[in-house]
Amino acid sequence: GAGVSQSPSNKVTEKGKDVELRCDPISGHTALYWYRQRLGQGLEFLIYFQGNSAPDKSGLPSDRFSAERTGESVSTLTIQRTQQEDSAVYLCASSLPGGVFGGVYEQFFGPGTRLTVL
């Protein structure tokens, strides 16, 4: 597609339920990132994928959070037993590989999924 897409755009759930957030990166972008943006806060790094491996999971806030990626395409962020503090906008970004793979490439962001936990 033309850009990074995320679904759903909005998700309202009850405390204790599980949710799945989806990210479709730009075709050919091997690197994929998940961030969380709480109201009035900056972007909080959650996890980074290079292909379908995740060399950096250090940002996942608890074991209720997990993420998977199929090949070099779709990624799913799963939050189990949601809590009210999980309410935030979850942003996905993709890029060509940077760092040890050469270069510093721009991250392209999706529009985000706004999660509200009641």
Add this chain to the structure above:
Amino acid sequence: AQSVTQLDSQVPVFEEAPVELRCNYSSSVSVYLFWYVQYPNQGLQLLLKYLSGSTLVKGINGFEAEFNKSQTSFHLRKPSVHISDTAEYFCAVSPLERDDKIIFGKGTRLHILP
């Protein structure tokens, strides 16, 4: 570890006036520096980045930023703002040896007053 401080959470500016959005960072290693912009109801997009070379970096929409290593700052400027510049602006840093992990500031909301 790296950190980014954006000193102003909101900046009101009259249309056609100049603006400066401040960003300071701390890092024990050399870093790349970025400014991203988030227009209302849209995703973030890159405004400009500093990797090396000239400390004055020009970006899209007439914005520029200057890297000051001694002051560990990367302030964003525009000589004359327009109503369309209303957005949230995020400063970010990434360590050279591990540029995949970008640390973002909390953002500065730019309000353009008519």
